[in-house]
Amino acid sequence: METERYELTFHHAGTDPDPSEDDVVVVHRTSATGPGGNPVYSDDTGIVQAEISSGGEIRMLATGSHQALRRPTATRLLD
Template identity: 40%
Template sequence: MSERAGFELTFTNPLPVDGAPAQQVVEVFATTAIGSGGYPIYVDASKIIRAEISDAGQVRMIASGGGQRPQSPSAVHRLPPADER
């Protein structure tokens, strides 16, 4: 499996409302697309969350629809290969 298989992105909600969790963790997986920085584009299962992630784990969030202002994650962790989960 590719070393770029996936990442966990943790998003922190500074103002949780109506019982929303203060943190949400989303798994994203590599696509065949390459971002403007030359790194792979990763998406979640819904394909709403899109991010270009460098080999060093730097994240650039990408809007997947009009009017979005994607929040940057507060933490990024590489997922272990599928056979180690």
């Protein structure tokens, strides 16, 4: 069975490693395939998109020309 949802956690740059300051985004599997041939996952807004391999490797995908991509500091499988 393919993974349908992940929780991605992003730490605020320049702050102490306080988990209460982190941004958490849930992404769900889409019908798209990324440049590496793996499924693309997106949040409900479509702004956060990531290609995630079956081995858990993550490649963040730009959805706008001025977007600064950050790698998640943690990833959790939801289902």
